[in-house]
Amino acid sequence: xxxxxxxxxxxxxxxxxxxxxxxxxxxxxxxxxxxxxxxxxxxxxxxxxxxxxxxxxxxxxxxxxxxxxxxxxxxxxxxxxxxxxxxxxxxxxxxxxxxxxxxxxxxxxxxxxxxxxxxxxxxxxxxxxxxxxxxxxxxxxxxxxxxxxxxxxxxxxxxxxxxxxxxxxxxxxxxxxxxxxxxxxxxxxxxxxxxxxxxxxxxxxxxxxxxxxxxxxxxxxxxxxxxxxxxxxxxxxxxxxxxxxxxxxxxxxxxxxxxxxxxxxxxxxxxxxxxxxxxxxxxxxxxxxxxxxxxxxxxxxxxxxxxxxxxxxxxxxxxxxxxxxxxxxxxxxxxxxxxxxxxxxxxxxxxxxxxxxxxxxxxxxxxxxxxxxxxxxxxxxxxxxxxxxxxxxxxxxxxxxxxxxxxxxxxxxxxxxxxxxxxxxxxxxxxxxxxxxxxxxxxxxxxxxxxxxxxxxxxxxxxxxxxxxxxxxxxxxxxxxxxxxxxxxxxxxxxxxxxxxxxxxxxxxxxxxxxxxxxxxxxxxxxxxxxxxxxxxxxxxxxxxxxxxxxxxxxxxxxxxxxxxxxxxxxxxxxxxxxxxxxxxxxxxxxxxxxxxxxxxxxxxxxxxxxxxxxxxxxxxxxxxxxxxxxxxxxxxxxxxxxxxxxxxxxxxxxxxxxxxxxxxxxxxxxxxxxxxxxxxxxxxxxxxxxxxxxxxxxxxxxxxxxxxxxxxxxxxxxxxxxxxxxxxxxxxxxxxxxxxxxxxxxxxxxxxxxxxxxxxxxxxxxxxxxxxxxxxxxxxxxxxxxxxxxxxxxxxxxxxxxxxxxxxxxxxxxxxxxxxxxxxxxxxxxxxxxxxxxxxxxxxxxxxxxxxxxxxxxxxxxxxxxxxxxxx
Numbered sequence: 001x002x003x004x005x006x007x008x009x010x011x012x013x014x015x016x017x018x019x020x021x022x023x024x025x026x027x028x029x030x031x032x033x034x035x036x037x038x039x040x041x042x043x044x045x046x047x048x049x050x051x052x053x054x055x056x057x058x059x060x061x062x063x064x065x066x067x068x069x070x071x072x073x074x075x076x077x078x079x080x081x082x083x084x085x086x087x088x089x090x091x092x093x094x095x096x097x098x099x100x101x102x103x104x105x106x107x108x109x110x111x112x113x114x115x116x117x118x119x120x121x122x123x124x125x126x127x128x129x130x131x132x133x134x135x136x137x138x139x140x141x142x143x144x145x146x147x148x149x150x151x152x153x154x155x156x157x158x159x160x161x162x163x164x165x166x167x168x169x170x171x172x173x174x175x176x177x178x179x180x181x182x183x184x185x186x187x188x189x190x191x192x193x194x195x196x197x198x199x200x201x202x203x204x205x206x207x208x209x210x211x212x213x214x215x216x217x218x219x220x221x222x223x224x225x226x227x228x229x230x231x232x233x234x235x236x237x238x239x240x241x242x243x244x245x246x247x248x249x250x251x252x253x254x255x256x257x258x259x260x261x262x263x264x265x266x267x268x269x270x271x272x273x274x275x276x277x278x279x280x281x282x283x284x285x286x287x288x289x290x291x292x293x294x295x296x297x298x299x300x301x302x303x304x305x306x307x308x309x310x311x312x313x314x315x316x317x318x319x320x321x322x323x324x325x326x327x328x329x330x331x332x333x334x335x336x337x338x339x340x341x342x343x344x345x346x347x348x349x350x351x352x353x354x355x356x357x358x359x360x361x362x363x364x365x366x367x368x369x370x371x372x373x374x375x376x377x378x379x380x381x382x383x384x385x386x387x388x389x390x391x392x393x394x395x396x397x398x399x400x401x402x403x404x405x406x407x408x409x410x411x412x413x414x415x416x417x418x419x420x421x422x423x424x425x426x427x428x429x430x431x432x433x434x435x436x437x438x439x440x441x442x443x444x445x446x447x448x449x450x451x452x453x454x455x456x457x458x459x460x461x462x463x464x465x466x467x468x469x470x471x472x473x474x475x476x477x478x479x480x481x482x483x484x485x486x487x488x489x490x491x492x493x494x495x496x497x498x499x500x501x502x503x504x505x506x507x508x509x510x511x512x513x514x515x516x517x518x519x520x521x522x523x524x525x526x527x528x529x530x531x532x533x534x535x536x537x538x539x540x541x542x543x544x545x546x547x548x549x550x551x552x553x554x555x556x557x558x559x560x561x562x563x564x565x566x567x568x569x570x571x572x573x574x575x576x577x578x579x580x581x582x583x584x585x586x587x588x589x590x591x592x593x594x595x596x597x598x599x600x601x602x603x604x605x606x607x608x609x610x611x612x613x614x615x616x617x618x619x620x621x622x623x624x625x626x627x628x629x630x631x632x633x634x635x636x637x638x639x640x641x642x643x644x645x646x647x648x649x650x651x652x653x654x655x656x657x658x659x660x661x662x663x664x665x666x667x668x669x670x671x672x673x674x675x676x677x678x679x680x681x682x683x684x685x686x687x688x689x690x691x692x693x694x695x696x697x698x699x700x701x702x703x704x705x706x707x708x709x710x711x712x713x714x715x716x717x718x719x720x721x722x723x724x725x726x727x728x729x730x731x732x733x734x735x736x737x738x739x740x741x742x743x744x745x746x747x748x749x750x751x752x753x754x755x756x757x758x759x760x761x762x763x764x765x766x767x768x769x770x771x772x773x774x775x776x777x778x779x780x781x782x783x784x785x786x787x788x789x790x791x792x793x794x795x796x797x798x799x800x801x802x803x804x805x806x807x808x809x810x811x812x813x814x815x816x817x818x819x820x821x822x823x824x825x826x827x828x829x830x831x832x833x834x835x836x837x838x839x840x841x842x843x844x845x846x847x848x849x850x851x852x853x854x855x856x857x858x859x860x861x862x863x864x865x866x867x868x869x870x871x872x873x
Contacts, residue, residue, distance in 0.1 A: 027046075027073055028046060028047065028048050028073060028074040028075070028082070029046055029047065029072055029073055029074055030047070030071065030072060030073070030074045030109045030110060030111055030170070031046075031047035031074075031109075031110045031111070032110070032111040032112075032113075033110050033111070033112055033113075033194055034112075034113045034116075035112060035113075035116065035119050035194050035195055035196070036116050036195075036196075037195055037196070037199065038122075038193050038194070038195030038196070038199050038200055038203060039193060039194055039195055040191065040192065040193055041108060041110060041192050041193060041194050042085055042086065042191065042192040042193075043083070043084045043085045047074065048074060048082045048083070048084075049082075049083055049084075049085040049106055049107065049108050049192075050076055050080035050081060050082055050083065050106070050107040050108070051080070051081055051083040051089045051091070051092055051104055051105065051106050051107070051186070052079040052080050052081060052092075052097075052104065052105050052107075053092060053097050053103070053104045053105075054079045054105075056079075056105055056174075058133040058136055058138075058174045058176070059136040061136075061172075061174065062133065062135055062136035062172045062174060063136060065107070065109060065172045066135065066170055066172055068170075071170070074109060076107060076109070080107055081095045081097065083106075085106070085186075085187050085192055086124050086125075086186075086187050086188055086189045086190055086191075086192065087186065087187075087188070088183075088184050088185070088186050088188060089104060089185070089186045092104070102178055102179045102180065102181075102182055102185050103176070103177065103178045103179075103185070104177055104185055104186065105174060105175065105176055105177070106173075106174070106175040106177065106186075106187060107172070107173070107174055107175075108172075108173040108175075108192075109170060109171065109172055109173070110170075110171055110173070110194075111169060111170055111171070112166060112167070112168060112169065112171055113168065114168045117196050117197075118160070118161075118163060118196065118197045119161045119166065119194060119195065119196060119197060120158055120159060120160050120161055120194070120195070120196070120197035120200040120201065121140075121157070121158070121159045121161060121173075121192075121193070121194055121200075122156070122157070122158050122190075122191055122192065122193040122194075122195075122200045122203070122204065123157040123158075123159065123175070123187060123190075123192055124156060124157065124187050124188070124189055124190025124191055124192055125153065125154050125155065125156055125157075125187070125188055125189050125190045126142070126152075126153070126155075126157055126175075126177055126186070126187050126188070127153040127177070127179040127180065127181060127184065127185055127186060127188050128143060128150055128151050128152065128153035128177075128178065128179045128180045128181075128185075129141075129142060129143030129144070129145055129151050129152075129177070129178045129179075130142050130143070130157065130175055130176065130177050130178075131145070131175070131176040132157075132159055132173070132174075132175050133173070133174040133175070133176070134161065134162075134165045134166065134171065134172070134173055134174075135165060135166075135167065135171055135172055136172070136174075137162075137165050139159065139161060139162055139165050140157075140159035140160070142155065142157060143178075145178060148180075149266075149267055149325065150180050150266055150267055150270065150327045151266055152260070152266055153179065153180065153181075153188075153327075154255075155257065155260055156190055156204055156257055158200055158201055158204055160197055161194075161197075175187070180327065180328060181328060181331070204257060205257075208256040208257050208258055211252065211256055212253070212256060212258065215249045215252050215253060218245055218248065218249050219245065219246065219249045221245060222241075222242045222244075222245030222246050222249065223242070225238045225239075225241050225242040225245065226238070226239065226242035229242065236290050237287055237290040237291040240283060240286050240287040240290055241287040241291075243283050244280070244283035244284045244287050247276055247279045247280050247283050248280055250272075250276050251273065251276045251277055251280060254269060254272060254273040254276065255273070267325050267327065270327050270330065271321050271322060271330075274317075274321050274330050274334065275318050275321055275322070277334070277338070278314045278317050278318055278321075278338060279314070279318075281341075281342050281345040281346075282310075282311050282314060282345065284345070284349070285307070285345040285348050285349055288348075288349045288352050288353065288367070289304075289348070289352055291363075291367075292352050292353070292355070292356040292361065292363075292364060293356075294352060294355050294356075295355070303348070303351070307344070307345075307348055310341040310344050310345065313337065313341060314338070314341070317333055317337065317338060320333065346375060349371060350368075350371075353367055353368045353371065354368075455491055456528070457487070457489050457491065457496070457498045457527070457528065457531075458489075458491040458494060458496055460498060460528065460531050460532075460535065461496045461497065461498050461531070463535055464498075464502070464531060464534055464535050464538055467502075467504070467535070467538025467539060467541070467542050468483075468502050468503050468504045468538055469481075469503075469504060469505075470503075470504075470505050471504070471505060471506045471507070472505040472506060472507050472516050472518075473507045474507050474514060474516045474592050475592075476592040476593070476595075476712065476713055476716075477516040477590045477592050477595075477710060477711070477712055478710075478711045478714060479505040479516060479518060479708060479709065479710050479711075480688050480708070480709040481503040481505065481688070481706070481707065481708045481709065482688045482689070482692055482705075482706065482707050483501055483503055483705070483706040483707075484497070484654075484692075484701065484704070484705045484706070485497035485498055485499030485500075485501060485704050485705075486499055486526065486527075486654075486701060486702070486703055486704050486705075487499055487526065487527040498527060498528065498530075498531045499526070499527065499530050499531060499534070499704035500522055500523035500524065500525055500526070500529070500530020500531060500533050500534050500704055501520075501521070501522050501523075501530075501534065501652050501654065501704040501705070501706035502519070502520075502521045502522075502523070502534040502537050502538055502706070503518075503519070503520050503521075503706050503707075503708050504518070504519050504538065504541060504542075505517065505518045505519075505708065505710075506518075506545050508545070508548055508549065508555070508562075508589070509549075509555055510548070510555055510556075510557055510558065510559060510562055510589075511555075511556065511557070511558060513591060513592075513593060514591075514592040514593065515559065515589045515590060515591055515592060516589070516590040516592060516710070517545065517587075517588070517589050517590075518587070518588055518590070518650070518708050518710060519537075519541055519585060519586070519587040519588075520585065520586050520604070520650045520651065520652060520706060520707075520708045521534070521537045521583055521584065521585035521587075521604075521652075522583070522584045522585070522604065522652040522653060522654075522704065522706075523536075523537060523581065523582075523583050524581060524582040524583065524625075524627075525581070529581075530704065532581070533574075533581050533582075533583055536573060536574070536581070537570065537583060537585070540569055540570055540573050541566070541570070541587075544565070544566055544569055548562070558816075558820055559589045559591070559598040559637075560598060560637045560819075560820045560823040560824060561816075561819075561820065561823075562589065563587065563588070563589060563598055563599070563600050563637050563823075564635055564637070564823060566587055566600075567587070567600055567602070567623075567626070567632065567635055568632055568635075570583065570585075570626050571626050571627070571631055571632045574626050574627030575627050575628075575629060575631070577627060579627075579629075581627055582625040582626065582627040582628060583602070583625060583626040583627055584602055584603045584604040584625050584626070584652075584653075585602050585604055585626060586599055586600070586601050586602075586604045586607060586650045587599065587600055587602075588600070588650075588710075590642070590710060590712070591792060594641075594790075594791070594792055594793070595641060595642035595643065595644075595646070595712045595713070596639055596640075596641055596642070596792050596793045597639060597640045597641075597642060597648065597710075598637050598638075598639055599620070599637070599638055599639075599640075600623065600635065600636070600637055600638070601620050601621070601622050601623060601638065602622075602623045602624065602625055602626050602631070603622055603623065603624055603625045604622075604650075604652070604653075605651060605652065605653050605655065605656065605674075606618060606619065606620070606622075606674075607620075607648055607649065607650045608648070608649045608650075608651075608677070608678065608681055609640070609646065609647075609648055610646070610647040610648075610649060610681055610682075610686040611643065611645075611646050611647075612645075613682065613685070614682065615678040615679075615681040615682045615686075616678065617674075617678070618638075618640055618648070620638040621636045621638065623635065623636070634826075635823065636823060636824070636826055637823045637824050638824075639793050639795070639824060641793050642712040643712070644712060644713040644714075644716065645711070645712070645713065645714055645715070646711070646712050647686045647709060647710070647711045647712075647714065648709075648710045648711075649681060649686070649688075649691070649707055649708070649709050649710075650707070650708045650710070651677070651705075651706060651707040651708070652703070652704060652705065652706045652707075653703060654701070654702070654703040654704050654705030654706065655677050655680075655695060655705060655707065656671060656672075656673075656674055656676070656677055657670055657671065657702045657703040658670070658671045658676075658695065658696075658698055658699035658700065658701070658702060659671075659699050659700040659701070659702040660698065660699040661699075668702065670702055671698075671699060676698065677695070680694040680695050680698070686709070686711075688707055688709050691707065692705075692707070724758050724759060724760040724761070724763075725756070725758050725759065725760060725763070726760045726762070726763050727753050727756075727759065727760075727763050730749055730752075730753055731753075731763060731766050731767075733749065734746050734749055734750060734766075734767075734770050735770075737749070738770060738773055738774070743774045746770060746774065747771070747774055747776060747779070750767045750770050750771055750779070750783075751779065753767055754767055754779075754782065754783055754786065759786075761787050761790040761791045764783050764784075764786050764787035764790070765783075765784075765787050765797065767783045768780045768781075768783035768784045768787060768800075768804075771783060772804060772807075775807075777804050777805075777807040777808035778808045778810075780804045780808075781801060781804045781805050781808060781810070781813070784797055784800060784801040784804060785801065788801065795821055795824045795825050795828070796828075798817055798820055798821045798824070799817075799818065799821040799825075799828055799830060799831035799834070801817045802814045802815070802816075802817035802818035802820075802821060802831065802834050802835060802838065803818075803830075803831075803834040805817055805838075806834055806837065806838045806841070811838050811841050811842050812842070814834070814835075814838040815835065815838045815839060815842060815844075818831055818834055818835030818838055819835065821835075822835055822851075826854065827858060829855055829858055829860040829862050830862075832851055832852075832854060832855040832858075833855065833862055833864045833865065833868065835851050836848050836851040836852045836855065836868055837864075837868060839851060840868070840871060840872060845872060848868075848872055849872055852865065852868055852869060852872060856869075
């Protein structure tokens, strides 16, 4: 039994290796051709081609090789090495010859019977330029030998043979080749043949003609898909697939030999070939991705983002291709970047198809089969282009199988559609009755739900209504407001509206001065969500107003402090909703005596000042929305001094978000011009009703709309003449006394001036400076306080008051004045220095350090800052 097994193994080894041994011992003979028909002259077991990288002289070498006209064995001797053709002459490297250059010679000897007719050579694709010698005579050439640019490295060489160049008997064919790809030069692919000229040319033309006819069929199919998209634009996959077909057809046309008949420069053809190739895989992937629905999961969203990266890489490759003229770079990038990225798209295609298969989509089965065949063809062409195998491109013939899979997919979809239509026609009456019954039932349920919803809306509107409105009782400052919520509804016999806009105005007394407080807010969201925010806003704001009106502690605050407290209360409430509710708002106070407006803008549209027929925006720092985490880390109170007849208009973004038309897709066009509202204010002459008419005459309402109008001494009698006195003589006398050092007399004179009721503000400021010069800081502070009562908008004087209080030892008052000045001007380094020092003296180290860091962040070189840092750390 063992002997039987041993004999079996021996016989199998003999059967396997005997042909190779025989082939190795087969002598090489010079090929005989008749050329009466097309005959192959490529390498085989008994006939070969030879190559060398050494320089030779074609006439001398031909004479040497022709010397033995009766030789039968093909042994040309040195320096020739046997090579397989077509190929890259890798055998030269095995014999110690380097292939780092770009030139080599090929040799082929053959015997020819008496020539019958005009003959031609077909030498396949040669990289890149060539010179063909027959029996020492130059009979054909391609390319400019000294031009470094690529000439025709994928052109199939078909050369006519002069009748007098061939002779009966032994012939020597020498081909000199100069390539552009180091190490890959030679007769790289295609057939090497000899035969009648017409037959040789027809074989080349026939192959390309068949391929072009197939491509014409593909282009027709692409046009069909494009027509389907034009008639039904919702099916974008038809457009993408048409683009894919056109891209593929264009690429395959550029792979045929017909491109050399266009008269276009070779390098230009190569550029377009590579550019079109870069577009093929993305186009096919996006067709698959569009045709098959995938689950809307986070993973697919991430993948859709990731797949954009190779698309941008391909765009970069396209740009590089158009900007350079080196095909060696084209091929390097194609082989090392583009082809690996094809794997990414292939993985994406398979993922989409398998996802569809899991959902039992029959179309995915046909598509997957066709895609597998397509990938096989691509792999074959890649290995052929890299010289691993030597066969012609197969994509032109494999692509019909892929088209067949698509035809099956489309046919299935068409059949399913017809079956659905047939079923609908057969059971149309019953289906209409069933559908009508379902619709009636659904309508009844919807009406019941809508009535409950409208009831909720109505209850919410009743809760919001008393929290807003105009409750201002001042005479100097008048307020008006208009409000139109976008959501309007009916509940039983009532008509109402609901939304996120909120307007309110009240009268307040702070520090025994009368103020008008106003707020215009816009809560995030539409309908009930926005109304919920408006309800919260109205409740918190009304609570603060009531507390201020009833408690001495709340009414004893300065305007800046009150606005800060208002902002913080709203922020603390809205931030508790964890990002589900935000609020933009302008909240402000108007001093009824001086007309100074204090306000905070939290990402709300800019207020508008209407003065003497001109409207302009009030520029101010815009804080983040209320409810955004850390929105309270930076608070700034802005001020503006009103004159008589001035009007301020504050409104929500509904004043700008006006629907001004429709685009070609049926979507609303929203106004984006902020200055449009200024023109409405001027056209309406500052009147709310007229402004509203102009706003909605320019377009339809697209958001909640609300405006507050604040006027100061509008249409009032002219202001009485200023009766305040400057006391210029006394001020001059005080200055002389200070220079003379007579401080007691100067102080007495200053005290007398301060006691007068009709002192001009600037005089009080000069008196305060005199007291400070005399180091009577308490009296200086008193003079500054009286000055600020008349001129509260002077933030520099307020900062000075804080410094004077600190010098007088009243550190609490110093901190209070400094913090007020900081709220109005957070960039005043001098105030920051005094405020930091006051907090330090009070023992508020954390606040002092925070103020110091703000001052240092402004880049100031104030000499006090290093001393404060040394004292605090």
